[in-house]
Amino acid sequence: MKTIDIKIIDPRMQDQLPAYATPGSAGLDLRACIDAPLTIEAGQTVLIPTGLAIHLADPGYAAMILPRSGMGHKNGIVLGNLVGLIDSDYQGQLMVSTWNRGASAFTLNPMERLAQLIIVPVLQVGFKVVEEFGDSERGTGGFGSTGKN
Numbered sequence: 001m002k003t004i005d006i007k008i009i010d011p012r013m014q015d016q017l018p019a020y021a022t023p024g025s026a027g028l029d030l031r032a033c034i035d036a037p038l039t040i041e042a043g044q045t046v047l048i049p050t051g052l053a054i055h056l057a058d059p060g061y062a063a064m065i066l067p068r069s070g071m072g073h074k075n076g077i078v079l080g081n082l083v084g085l086i087d088s089d090y091q092g093q094l095m096v097s098t099w100n101r102g103a104s105a106f107t108l109n110p111m112e113r114l115a116q117l118i119i120v121p122v123l124q125v126g127f128k129v130v131e132e133f134g135d136s137e138r139g140t141g142g143f144g145s146t147g148k149n
């Protein structure tokens with residue numbers, strides 16, 4: 001397993017570092033490092049600190065912040081940026097743009113599990129400008145070009 005540098009910004013995170021819940025888990029839960037319960041009104045977006053910073057350091061990796069399925073489906077708590085992309089050279093605190101897309105207010109409690117972090121491989125590319133691409137089966141067809149659905 002790869003090891004990543006992590007800084008504990010909020011001491012409350014000291015004894016609850018993100019960990020995989022099961023051997024097959026992809027995501028690491030991120031907690032709301034807030035001092036008091038916070039009511040997020042329907043439609044409101046707030047930036048929530050996680051109390052942690054990571055430094056991936058290797059441009060071959062990125063981290064992504066994703067919603068937790070239960071929070072999103074049951075409570076309407078998703079991400080204001082839909083997905084948070086964490087660059088390999090980012091060293092600041094991980095922040096969760098928290099959007100209540102639901103129809104009623106939601107109260108977020110201190111240290112509640114709010115979102116999840118995944119680490120993904122990334123391929124950085126360079127570009128070579130061409131006039132024509134080589135043939136491909138699809139060509140320029142997209143947006144449902146292969147059938148009704």
Ligand SMILES: O=c1ccn([C@H]2C[C@H](O)[C@@H](COP(=O)(O)OP(=O)(O)OP(=O)(O)O)O2)c(=O)[nH]1
Pocket residue numbers: 065081083084085086087088090093094095096097
């Ligand atoms: O949900 C998020 C998204 C981003 N970030 C941090 C890590 C990321 O590396 C940095 C910059 O993010 P991004 O490049 O998406 O932001 P931007 O709006 O393009 O601003 P910038 O000019 O800082 O790149 O902010 C978070 O903590 N949480």
